[in-house]
Amino acid sequence: xxxxxxxxxxxxxxxxxxxxxHDLDLDVNEGDTIVIIGPSGTGKSTLLRCIxxxxxxxSGQIWFGGKEITAKGTNEDxxxxxxxxxxxxxxxxxxxxxxxxxxxxxxxxKHLSKAAAEAKAMEELERVGLADWAGHYPGQLSGGQQQxxxxxxxxxxDPQIMLFDEPTSALDxxxxxxxxxxxxxxxxxxxxxxxxxHEMGFxxxxxxxxxxxEKGSIVEEGSPNxxxxxPKFERTREFLWKITELYGKKDHGEE
Amino acid sequence: MAFFKLCFCxxxxxxxxxxxxxxxxxxxxxxxxxxxxxxxxxxAYTLGVTAIALPSGLLIGILLAFLYVYGGKGIARxxxxxxxxxxxxxxxVLLFLLYFVVSKGINLSGFWAGSISLGIVSSAYQMEIxxxxxxxxxxxxxxxxxxxxxxxxxxxxxxxxxxALRLAIPPWSNEAAIIIKDSSLVYALxxxxxxxxxxxxxxxxQQPLLAYMSAALIYFVLVTVTxxxxxxxxxxxxxxxxx
Numbered sequence: 001x002x003x004x005x006x007x008x009x010x011x012x013x014x015x016x017x018x019x020x021x022h023d024l025d026l027d028v029n030e031g032d033t034i035v036i037i038g039p040s041g042t043g044k045s046t047l048l049r050c051i052x053x054x055x056x057x058x059s060g061q062i063w064f065g066g067k068e069i070t071a072k073g074t075n076e077d078x079x080x081x082x083x084x085x086x087x088x089x090x091x092x093x094x095x096x097x098x099x100x101x102x103x104x105x106x107x108x109x110k111h112l113s114k115a116a117a118e119a120k121a122m123e124e125l126e127r128v129g130l131a132d133w134a135g136h137y138p139g140q141l142s143g144g145q146q147q148x149x150x151x152x153x154x155x156x157x158d159p160q161i162m163l164f165d166e167p168t169s170a171l172d173x174x175x176x177x178x179x180x181x182x183x184x185x186x187x188x189x190x191x192x193x194x195x196x197x198h199e200m201g202f203x204x205x206x207x208x209x210x211x212x213x214e215k216g217s218i219v220e221e222g223s224p225n226x227x228x229x230x231p232k233f234e235r236t237r238e239f240l241w242k243i244t245e246l247y248g249k250k251d252h253g254e255e
Numbered sequence: 256m257a258f259f260k261l262c263f264c265x266x267x268x269x270x271x272x273x274x275x276x277x278x279x280x281x282x283x284x285x286x287x288x289x290x291x292x293x294x295x296x297x298x299a300y301t302l303g304v305t306a307i308a309l310p311s312g313l314l315i316g317i318l319l320a321f322l323y324v325y326g327g328k329g330i331a332r333x334x335x336x337x338x339x340x341x342x343x344x345x346x347x348v349l350l351f352l353l354y355f356v357v358s359k360g361i362n363l364s365g366f367w368a369g370s371i372s373l374g375i376v377s378s379a380y381q382m383e384i385x386x387x388x389x390x391x392x393x394x395x396x397x398x399x400x401x402x403x404x405x406x407x408x409x410x411x412x413x414x415x416x417x418x419a420l421r422l423a424i425p426p427w428s429n430e431a432a433i434i435i436k437d438s439s440l441v442y443a444l445x446x447x448x449x450x451x452x453x454x455x456x457x458x459x460x461q462q463p464l465l466a467y468m469s470a471a472l473i474y475f476v477l478v479t480v481t482x483x484x485x486x487x488x489x490x491x492x493x494x495x496x497x498x
Binding site for chain 1: 395396398399400401402403404405406409413414417418421494495496497
């Protein structure tokens with residue numbers, strides 16, 4: 001067994017008295033795509049935010065690339081540079097063009113020259129199929145395009161892992177396909193990914209492992225085949241059946 | 256400046272003792288244009304006071320707004336007290352207070368003391384404008400910037416501030432108009448700006464109506480032009496959008 005790139009041990013997060021999740025254990029191997037599913041309010045998004053230290057966990061440890069990033073004195077900015085994050089509502093920088101959105105981190109964080117940053121940013125926009133839209137502002141792009149720019153912005157930092165927090169939940173149905181397509185090709189290229197989503201077509205096809213979370217703990221995890229065809233728990237079967245009924249019948253006209 | 260020196264001789268007008276008027280203008284029945292021209296010569300002072308008070312108020316305002324929004328609860332409370340006091344007292348009263356405090360320490364002319372004092376008064380209002388703008392840009396933009404590894408400072412300066420300043424232009428344009436108009440308050444410190452000159456010539460020619468009308472006209476033009484310019488700036492800086 002290779003050393004996992006990300007290990008979560010006994011991680012607990014509370015807001016006041018409310019326990020979001022507790023004693024969570026999870027390993028992510030390099031190159032794997034992990035899809036996290038579960039009812040809303042079970043702490044899936046919070047888990048992602050804890051991993052890139054946007055939210056502080058109360059106890060437990062997160063190991064990333066062999067280092068404990070929950071340890072005191074960790075350089076948070078440095079950790080976040082290596083962990084890409086894509087948000088449900090895109091969160092592009094509204095006053096910057098698509099190209100500038102991707103470029104800014106390269107200049108400010110990676111200290112690339114302007115020319116080098118521009119070249120790298122264009123490369124990333126090409127990768128998500130938006131080279132022709134480089135000069136457009138977020139307000140001039142569709143939701144699907146905005147989310148692809150957001151993915152390009154995260155990729156530009158050359159992260160070792162990408163976190164997707166319900167990347168298609170805020171999109172019109174006809175725009176979901178283009179974003180999933182980008183994510184699918186990323187997974188094929190061997191990017192390590194953790195994806196919180198309700199897109200069961202994507203999960204079935206792309207995930208190496210599906211993790212089912214409910215009420216702050218991991219109920220069950222396994223390969224798509226195990227989870228869809230012979231889950232250990234009745235609750236998993238029930239949830240998967242429901243969510244497939246709701247979202248996953250067709251993969252939004254992709255196939 | 257000895258020409259306009261204040262003298263406290265306990266007369267009816269207290270501080271507002273009239274300096275000597277140029278001999279040739281005294282007592283004559285002047286036509287409107289000559290009168291306007293005489294008063295308009297004070298425009299340089301009015302613009303000077305505004306050009307010092309407004310940017311210095313903005314600089315202090317931005318700094319205090321940062322402290323207010325990002326400085327934690329304790330500092331926010333201090334800022335709130337500052338803002339409440341500054342906005343709760345008439346600017347003229349503050350002007351006198353600051354003038355006498357400031358000029359105790361350093362020997363400043365009425366022009367400089369007045370301009371700086373007005374800038375300090377304005378900083379409280381401008382702090383509130385910038386604070387509101389920072390808050391309406393929201394924490395999500397900050398979070399997105401931090402997610403790609405920017406430090407808090409980088410995120411605020413590169414992502415939040417540019418958007419906040421755009422949002423602040425319309426209310427700031429209001430404040431600019433207020434400062435141009437409030438610059439007339441420094442007349443009480445003996446600065447020969449528009450209002451003071453209008454008062455002087457109005458009294459000496461016994462044409463107060465014409466004199467104050469001229470002053471009103473000049474202020475009106477200054478404020479309108481400034482608002483138009485800021486309006487153009489706002490349009491120019493608007494981020495393109497289809498929605």
